[in-house]
Amino acid sequence: GAVVSQHPSRVICKSGTSVKIECRSLDFQATTMFWYRQFPKQSLMLMATSNEGSKATYEQGVEKDKFLINHASLTLSTLTVTSAHPEDSSFYICSARVSSGWGHGEQFFGPGTRLTVL
């Protein structure tokens, strides 16, 4: 089946530093990847849609200069949390959609990255 990986799975950083999270589709190509944020006991909130070779589309209220997204290839998208603060601590999850032209294109989710900002 389609597998999506994320790295790192867990990261702890100091306030003010930047953290990069990688999302990879291991056995398929993904023109589109999505980044979600999930706070404890809450649902997944879409942050941005990442399209290979173009700029990401951010959801309302998500700062594009703070959450930098790069989708350089059909198998890799990165999310960089710049100048992280404790309120950025969260579970970040990516998903990848198969580039097969499906009508809705099932999204395959990564295992998530737990970010803790001290």
Added chain:
Amino acid sequence: GESVGLHLPTLSVQEGDNSIINCAYSNSASDYFIWYKQESGKGPQFIIDIRSNMDKRQGQRVTVLLNKTVKHLSLQIAATQPGDSAVYFCAETYGGATNKLIFGTGTLLAVQP
């Protein structure tokens, strides 16, 4: 704005019983719905999906029912097992360039042995 909500935040069932998790959606334009299972500390796992031209779809031990009249979606799990304990989310989407998923608030299913 658009939202997908659930009636019950927590559902506790006995092992072997059937479970029913409900979801209400507000966007009448949504035409594709998915149920996900999320275990603690993990990403969502696809369970079953249904398109708006259907009102029922069955999988292994799971059934999804869609009532477009009242914009209601449900997930039925037969013979619930301890391994079914997790948070269940419904998600909706509609035809469009991005096919964004909108997630519901989630229901915690606790299976008692």
